Amino acid sequence: MAAAPARLRFFLLLVALLPSLAAAQSRPFGGAPPGYARYVADAAGEEQEEYDYIVVGGGAAGCPLAATLAGPGGGRVLLLERGGAPSEFPALATAGGFVRTLALADPSPESDAPAQAFSSEDGVANVRARVLGGGTAINAGFYSRAHPSWFQGQGEGAEVTDWDMRLVNASYEWVEQELAFQPEVHGWQAAVRAALLEANVTPWNGFTVEHVTGTKIGATTFDASGRRHSAADLLAFARPGRLHVAIRATVTRIIINPIDPAARRGRSRPAVAAVGVVYQDRLLQQHHALLRPGGEVILSAGALGSPQLLLLSGIGPASDLTSLGIPNSADAPDVGKHMFDNPRNGISIIPSVPIDHSLIQVVGIPSANGTASYLEAASYIVPLAPMLRPAGPFISPSSPLYVTMATIMEKVPGPLSEGSLWLSSPNPLETPAVRFNYFSRPEDLAQCVVGVRRVAQVLRSRTMDIFRSTVGSSSQGRRGPVRRDFRIVGATLPVDWSTNNTAVADFCRRTVTTLWHYHGGCVVGKVVDRDFRVIGTRALRVVDGSTFSVTPGTNPQATVMMMGRYVGQKMVGERHSRRQANISS
Ligand SMILES: Cc1cc2nc3c(=O)[nH]c(=O)nc-3n(C[C@H](O)[C@H](O)[C@H](O)COP(=O)(O)OP(=O)(O)OC[C@H]3O[C@@H](n4cnc5c(N)ncnc54)[C@H](O)[C@@H]3O)c2cc1C
Ligand SMILES: *[C@@H]1O[C@H](CO)[C@@H](O)[C@H](O)[C@H]1NC(C)=O
Ligand SMILES: *[C@@H]1O[C@H](CO)[C@@H](O)[C@H](O)[C@H]1NC(C)=O
Ligand SMILES: *[C@@H]1O[C@H](CO)[C@@H](O)[C@H](O)[C@H]1NC(C)=O
Numbered sequence: 001m002a003a004a005p006a007r008l009r010f011f012l013l014l015v016a017l018l019p020s021l022a023a024a025q026s027r028p029f030g031g032a033p034p035g036y037a038r039y040v041a042d043a044a045g046e047e048q049e050e051y052d053y054i055v056v057g058g059g060a061a062g063c064p065l066a067a068t069l070a071g072p073g074g075g076r077v078l079l080l081e082r083g084g085a086p087s088e089f090p091a092l093a094t095a096g097g098f099v100r101t102l103a104l105a106d107p108s109p110e111s112d113a114p115a116q117a118f119s120s121e122d123g124v125a126n127v128r129a130r131v132l133g134g135g136t137a138i139n140a141g142f143y144s145r146a147h148p149s150w151f152q153g154q155g156e157g158a159e160v161t162d163w164d165m166r167l168v169n170a171s172y173e174w175v176e177q178e179l180a181f182q183p184e185v186h187g188w189q190a191a192v193r194a195a196l197l198e199a200n201v202t203p204w205n206g207f208t209v210e211h212v213t214g215t216k217i218g219a220t221t222f223d224a225s226g227r228r229h230s231a232a233d234l235l236a237f238a239r240p241g242r243l244h245v246a247i248r249a250t251v252t253r254i255i256i257n258p259i260d261p262a263a264r265r266g267r268s269r270p271a272v273a274a275v276g277v278v279y280q281d282r283l284l285q286q287h288h289a290l291l292r293p294g295g296e297v298i299l300s301a302g303a304l305g306s307p308q309l310l311l312l313s314g315i316g317p318a319s320d321l322t323s324l325g326i327p328n329s330a331d332a333p334d335v336g337k338h339m340f341d342n343p344r345n346g347i348s349i350i351p352s353v354p355i356d357h358s359l360i361q362v363v364g365i366p367s368a369n370g371t372a373s374y375l376e377a378a379s380y381i382v383p384l385a386p387m388l389r390p391a392g393p394f395i396s397p398s399s400p401l402y403v404t405m406a407t408i409m410e411k412v413p414g415p416l417s418e419g420s421l422w423l424s425s426p427n428p429l430e431t432p433a434v435r436f437n438y439f440s441r442p443e444d445l446a447q448c449v450v451g452v453r454r455v456a457q458v459l460r461s462r463t464m465d466i467f468r469s470t471v472g473s474s475s476q477g478r479r480g481p482v483r484r485d486f487r488i489v490g491a492t493l494p495v496d497w498s499t500n501n502t503a504v505a506d507f508c509r510r511t512v513t514t515l516w517h518y519h520g521g522c523v524v525g526k527v528v529d530r531d532f533r534v535i536g537t538r539a540l541r542v543v544d545g546s547t548f549s550v551t552p553g554t555n556p557q558a559t560v561m562m563m564g565r566y567v568g569q570k571m572v573g574e575r576h577s578r579r580q581a582n583i584s585s
Pocket of ligand 4: 496500501502503506
C-alpha cells in the first residue's frame, strides 16, 4: 500500500494548486476579451450623464433588453449591474464550476462572489445572482422554451398580456443563435433518458427547444467546447457608442418626481414619473443618472431586486413604507406580493460506477400543460471532506478525494402556493426578506406526491440497476442474501411510497428545496400593465421574472431572455412611432 500516500500527496498537491489551475482555466479561449468588454466600466469612474433608457440589473432580461434598446433605431442606454463581469470568475466558464460557485455563495452585501446566498423565511437555502449576465452566468445552463399556452395564461384573466407570437418566436431565435447549443448526452443523462422512457414519460422527442409532452433533450448554454455563454454575450449586439454598462453599480433608489398637473392630461394618468436613478459604487460613493425627455427607467433586477427597488423608491403598500420611514411616492399594494418558488424534491445517490459531471440536459414532461411535475437530473463531483471546496472540471471522477453524486428531481410547475417579500431594513444592500409558503396549497402538495412517485419509478427502472451498490452481504454471522441497492445521500423515500400518500407528502415537506426559479413580486395585472409599465408611475417599467405569476416551461431562462429582446423591440417601435408623430405635427 506504499502507493497510497504518494497518490494522496499528488491529490493534495492538486488541491493546493486549484487556484492557479482555476486561473489558467480562464484563459484557454485565447487572449480575446469577451464581446461585451468594450462597453463595460467600473461604476467608480462614472460621471453624471443623461440617457434615453436606464436599465437596472444586467441579468437574463436586462442584457438583451439593453442591447436591443441600444441597437438599430434605439437610443443612448445605461445598464447598471451590482456585480462584476463573468470573465472575472473562472469557475463560471464551465459546467464543472457550478457546484463550486454555489458552495462559495456569500450572503454578505460586501462580498463580490458572483452568487449571493440567502435563506427564505421558510428556512430553505437559496441563491441569487450578483454578476453581469445574472442567473444565466451562474446557472445550470438548461435552455428550453415555454409552451404556447403560457403566453395566454400570463397575468390572469382580463389582464393577459397580448403577446405577438411572431415577435416572440423571432426573439427566441435571436437569443438561440447566440447561446443555445445541442448537448452531447452520455453517462447519467443518457441513463435518465432511458429510465424516463421506461417509466412511461413518453413519447421520446429527441433534441428540441419546444415544451412538449414526453422525454426530450433540451438545449444548453454550454457550447461544444464546454464554455458557458450567458446573457452578457448578447450585449455585443448593441451599436457601439450607444451602450454604456457600469458594473459594481448598486442602484439604491429610483428618483421619482411629481408630474406637473398641467402636463398630466387627465386625472387617471399617473401623478408621478421616474426621472433617473441613484446608484452606489464599491467605494460607497453615490452617483446619479438621469433620463432625457421621453426616456424611461426599466427595472430588470430580478424577482428579489425589482420589488425591492420599487419599495425603496416609495412605490408599494403605503403602510409598510411609512413604518420603515420611506416616503410613499405611489401607493401600489401588490408590490412584493405574489411571490412564488417552485418546490423541488428529489433523491440523490452515490452511484456504484463513477460518472461524469453533468448538469441538466434531459427532462421528462409528463404533461406539457403544467398539470404534472417536471423531471430533471444532474450529477456532480463533490469533495468527500467538507473542508475541501468543490473543484472544477479538472478533478477526475475516480479521484480518491472526490465522490460523484447523482440526483433525480421533480419540480412542481405552477405553483399555487404564494408568499411575499418585504424590506427587513431600509438598507438597499441587504437582501429583502421573502417567504414562499411552499405547499401551503394542498394542490401543490398533491402534485409533489405524484412527482416524487415518478422519481421513485425512474430509479426503480432496469436501466438504473447498474448504479446500485452491493449491500448487506452478511448478517449475524450467517451469510445473508447479497442485495443491490442505491447508496442514498440525504433523505430516503418512505418504504410505503407507492401506497401511502401521507408518508410521501411528509417527505415532500421535509425535503423541499429550490430549483432557483423563484418569480413574482411585480406581477402583470397587479403591479405592471400588459406592456410591463408600472401602474401609477410614468416612465417606469419592470421587465424580468418578477412579472411572472407562472414560471415558463420546465426552466425559465430562455423565456426571460426572450422577454428582454421582445420588450426592447416593442420599445424601439414605440420610439420610432413617437418620432414619426413629432415630425408630422
Ligand atoms: C443556481 C441557479 C441555477 C439555475 N438553473 C437554470 C437552468 O438550468 N435553466 C434555466 O432556464 N434557468 C435556471 N435558473 C433560473 C434563471 O437563471 C433565472 O430564472 C433568471 O436568471 C431570472 O432572470 P431575471 O432577469 O429575472 O433575474 P437575474 O438573472 O437574477 O438578473 C437580475 C440582475 O439584477 C442585478 N441586481 C439586483 N439588484 C440590483 C440593484 N439594486 N442594482 C443593480 N443591479 C441589481 C443582479 O445582480 C442580477 O445580475 C437558475 C438559477 C440559479 C440561481
Ligand atoms: C411560433 O413557434 C411555435 C413553435 O415553434 C409554433 O408552433 C408557432 O406556430 C409559431 N407562431 C408563429 C406566429 O409564428
Ligand atoms: C393536460 O394534459 C394531460 C395529458 O397531457 C391531459 O390528460 C389533461 O386533460 C390536460 N389538462 C388540461 C387542463 O388541459
Ligand atoms: C402512512 O404514513 C404515515 C406517516 O408516515 C403513517 O403515520 C401511517 O400509519 C401510514 N399509513 C399506513 C396505512 O401505513
